[in-house]
Amino acid sequence: MNKVTLHRGKDKAAWQLHPWVFSGAIAQVHGQVDNGAVVEVFNADDEFIAFGVYNSRSRVAVRLLEWNPQRQIDADWWRDRLRRSVGLRNHLLHADNTTIRLVFAEADFLPGLIVDKYGDFISIQVHSSGTERVKAILVDELVALLSPKGIYERSDLKSREHEGLPDTNGLLYGEMPPAFVDVIENGILYQINIVEGQKSGFYCDQRDNRALTALYAKGQRVLDCFCYSGGFTLNALKQGAAAVTSVDSSALAIDTLLQNMTRNGFDSSEHRAVQSDVNKYLRQLGEAGEKFDLIVLDPPKYAPSRSALEKASRAYKDLNRRGLMLLESGGLLATFSCSGAMDIDTFKQVIAWAALDAGREIQFIRQFNQPEDHPIRASFPEGEYLKGLLVRVV
Incomplete structure (x- = not known):
């Protein structure tokens, strides 16, 4: 087994x-270790x-995988981890949510590894060299577990460059997804584009x-900015909004909406529906x-790293x-x-500064978080990325 020793x-x-x-x-990597190979860390x-x-x-x-020295990191280990992850989410799939x-x-x-289910199709993203090595095993297990019509890869990510991996998009199993795949979320029908849409096809984290x-x-x-395929818009209309204006810079997003x-x-x-740069359109309004x-x-993500946080804060404000x-x-701002x-505390401060500059007095009346299929591991707080505030102007 390859061995890595850490500094004291x-x-x-x-x-x-x-x-x-x-x-x-x-401190030391013992021997010649290929990128993506399993190592023991001491x-x-x-x-x-x-x-x-x-x-x-x-x-x-x-990227650490297993702390039990009795467990072997083999095909069965990867399959077991995947089965456990999928099994924890079975209750989220039902007639009103596919x-x-x-x-x-x-x-x-x-x-x-990111895996999203869109109706009868699965979209995956692979960010790391270790997962890239076992991709075929993971695809095989997804087929055995879910019998999808097709599995499509959207691994065109900046993180792959840092791992020494080229971008790769394409069909891994079964049928090529159609131009628009039918899904249901919150009882609302969507047609989403897995192959050419943003990220893996849809923002199910919202x-x-x-x-x-x-x-x-x-x-x-209601004004829905950065509306993409219309998640907030359609939910608002379903609940009886009097009028909704949806804004996005992408023609594909507007067409899909x-x-x-x-x-x-x-x-x-x-x-x-308005195709426009959002900041420009807000000025016009x-x-x-x-x-x-x-x-x-x-x-979209304004701060991809902590070094970008100051600039991002100005943009958010x-x-x-x-x-x-x-x-x-x-009125309410979500x-x-x-x-x-x-x-979240920094985000609250940025919104408070924005209110001060706007000459508006505000109250924070609700916090939003990522849903349970985007869990936050206790030992990995970096996984908490999505946060939101419901703000009332008083």
Whole structure:
């Protein structure tokens, strides 16, 4: 077995079950270890800590897998982990919900692996060299467990570059997904694009938050910014919103949203779709003196790392300032950040600054989180990335 020894004093996180060993913590790699190979990790006193997979090109040099020295990291180990992850989510699949995340990487003890179920199809992303080596085993087990029509890979990720892996997209099993795959979430029909859509095809991490936000939409004028395929829009219309305006810069997103409107039989006279840069459109709305009762701001990741947090905070503040200025007194802002580098307390402070600049007094009345199929492992707090606030203008 390949062996890695850590520097003295650099083993605390590994003993505490954190799954990442950074390159600076490694004192010695014994022998020639291929990237993606399984290694045994020891402390400076030559005590076994855990098994992991090694990659010399990555800042995360070892991704730890198993702390029990009696367990062998073989095909059966990977299959068992995958079965456990899928089994914990079976109750989330039912007639009103046919799309969930089956595997959430380190949170499910499967580093670098994302698996999403979209109706009869599965979309996977592979972020790490160790998981890349066993991809065929994992695909085989997914077929045995779920009998999907097809499994499609969307591994076109910046993280693969850091692992020394090329981007790869393509069919891994069965049928090629059609241009639009039918799924149901919160009882609402969606047609989503697995092959060309954003990320793995759909943002199922907002499932609960869409439903919760829509509870405030009845009879209200709603503005859904960064609407993508219409999750917040469709939930608001289902709950009786008086009018909804949906904004996204992507033509594909707007086209998909309009198809989803038709699929659900919603009245198009209550809806306006706008293809535009969101910040530009918010400025235009402000200049026109438009007002709304409920605004949703669900932007892309502004802070991919802690080094980008200061710049991202300014972007979040400016975006939310513009949103708050468009709300009626008593109006609500549902605002989100999917940047793991920004914690909830920092996000609250940014929104408070935005309110101050907008000249609005606000109350925080609800916090939003990621759903249970995106669990947060106690030893890996970095897995908590999605947070949101429901803000009332008073």
